[in-house]
Amino acid sequence: MISARKLSLVRGEKIVLENFSIDIQLGQITAILGPNGCGKSTLLAALSGDLQPATGDISLDDRPINEYSIAQLARIRAVSSQSQRFSLAFTVEQILEMSLLRSGNEESTSNAIQALNIAHLLGRKVTTLSGGEQQRVGIAMAIAQATPYLFLDEPFAAQDLESITRIQKFLRELAVQGVGVVVVAHAQEDSLDWCDVKVRLPIR
Amino acid sequence: MKRWLTWIYISVLLLAILLALSVGASHLEHLWQVLFHPSARTFLGDHNILWQIRIPRIVTAILVGASLGAAGVMAQGACNNPLAEPAIVGTSAGAAFGVVAGLLANIVTIGSLGAIGCGIAGGLIASLLTLHLARNRDAQASVVLIIVGIATSATIAALVGITTSMISRADARSVSFWAWGSLALTTGKDLWVLFPVVVIGIGAAWFIAPALDVLSLGDSTARHIGMDPVKTRRIALIALSVLVAGSVSTVGTIAFLGLAAPHIARLGFGPRHRPLVLHSALIGAVILLIADTGARTVAAPSELPIGLITALIGAPILITLVRRNIDVWRVQ
Numbered sequence: 001m002i003s004a005r006k007l008s009l010v011r012g013e014k015i016v017l018e019n020f021s022i023d024i025q026l027g028q029i030t031a032i033l034g035p036n037g038c039g040k041s042t043l044l045a046a047l048s049g050d051l052q053p054a055t056g057d058i059s060l061d062d063r064p065i066n067e068y069s070i071a072q073l074a075r076i077r078a079v080s081s082q083s084q085r086f087s088l089a090f091t092v093e094q095i096l097e098m099s100l101l102r103s104g105n106e107e108s109t110s111n112a113i114q115a116l117n118i119a120h121l122l123g124r125k126v127t128t129l130s131g132g133e134q135q136r137v138g139i140a141m142a143i144a145q146a147t148p149y150l151f152l153d154e155p156f157a158a159q160d161l162e163s164i165t166r167i168q169k170f171l172r173e174l175a176v177q178g179v180g181v182v183v184v185a186h187a188q189e190d191s192l193d194w195c196d197v198k199v200r201l202p203i204r
Numbered sequence: 205m206k207r208w209l210t211w212i213y214i215s216v217l218l219l220a221i222l223l224a225l226s227v228g229a230s231h232l233e234h235l236w237q238v239l240f241h242p243s244a245r246t247f248l249g250d251h252n253i254l255w256q257i258r259i260p261r262i263v264t265a266i267l268v269g270a271s272l273g274a275a276g277v278m279a280q281g282a283c284n285n286p287l288a289e290p291a292i293v294g295t296s297a298g299a300a301f302g303v304v305a306g307l308l309a310n311i312v313t314i315g316s317l318g319a320i321g322c323g324i325a326g327g328l329i330a331s332l333l334t335l336h337l338a339r340n341r342d343a344q345a346s347v348v349l350i351i352v353g354i355a356t357s358a359t360i361a362a363l364v365g366i367t368t369s370m371i372s373r374a375d376a377r378s379v380s381f382w383a384w385g386s387l388a389l390t391t392g393k394d395l396w397v398l399f400p401v402v403v404i405g406i407g408a409a410w411f412i413a414p415a416l417d418v419l420s421l422g423d424s425t426a427r428h429i430g431m432d433p434v435k436t437r438r439i440a441l442i443a444l445s446v447l448v449a450g451s452v453s454t455v456g457t458i459a460f461l462g463l464a465a466p467h468i469a470r471l472g473f474g475p476r477h478r479p480l481v482l483h484s485a486l487i488g489a490v491i492l493l494i495a496d497t498g499a500r501t502v503a504a505p506s507e508l509p510i511g512l513i514t515a516l517i518g519a520p521i522l523i524t525l526v527r528r529n530i531d532v533w534r535v536q
Contacts, residue, residue: 071430078428099429
């Protein structure tokens, strides 16, 4: 379990979240909701070990998350960030290969390719893809790592309805298999019925 | 990978070697006899020119060109920026300052291993200084890095100019040498020092190259995948400093080659850094050898600064290739 207690998170000069606590359970899909600027992505960065909280503690299986090395964390959680950009003209296949540095295998990659419907893009240069296609590649990279926790920052932002439905179905399957999924979403609470836990961040 | 293209570059290099052997300020009437019978002393004049001047210079051009080609891959990969090159991120100026400071302090002689050591220290300190000054909170912003690198290079290059004018030793090089580079003063002795340094530098670049593939996805994605971007960048900068110091301490600063060679190689061989290190080194060697042959023959018996010729050859090739294939590196 990832457990955050009495967190205060700061971005630049601004306090984006104060005295906030949350638990992320394996086998559940947790949605983090809220309007722009309320600190959803900042919270995701903290929970995934990318950002040190100003105050408060985050632990992963009862051990402070900042005690894990970069390699250890990569075997435990995968992250698909909203700001993923591809600068070099690697093929999608090469990009997916790279994501398997610490965890994941051929089977998990093949599942990710199917779930994200990117089989026809494997030979394409990633720099020539549309924004939505690049986002699907970014999500596939995270899923291919087959880690116990999966963090997705606004995974549906640039997707059509068909892709959204397919990805949601796959994330549900992962949760059934025991993966703890955290999704940052803009959506209204009633459109997130496929999630187990909905956490709405306070507006500051 | 396009093997046929590799063979084309190797063939061009062989042709460039043949050309460089055959032309120069003096015409060698017995070139082939003295080339294939190095122990014979029949044509002493031709023998001395070929074996003591021309061949060491050709080998130096190949080694320095290979160094700068591989160094460019390290600079662009470490900074994740297509505009990065040793002369922009401060490494070349730092290496030049390291060597000049060593000469001023009378602790090294030009072309020695000590001079290269001073160059490595100077290049590494300058590159790390650029990275440190460009540190933008917890992220390494690529644009900031280039701007800071240009400013750092300009400052250190000015210090090199000032320091050079304070040295009165006979073996000291001119301000023009450190600014534009020249292979005119290279000797066979330099090669014994330069060769192992280039091999070590290219070996280190080869070692860290796969990590640079991952680094191209950005620092945070690299961390998510399980690779330490700070450690990777440091190792790449050490490889960069070794490659640049060997070259700068032997032939001065040659800009542009480290920028052009990786781009030309990337267009033919794709973005993977490991094949890129070798092919960029090969292309760097080809360009520098042709440039040096031009520098010593176009206005013979006078010599042109080599940096002018590398720019003249490399820039049009680079512009043509990049215009035809602009999706190789997308600038964010």
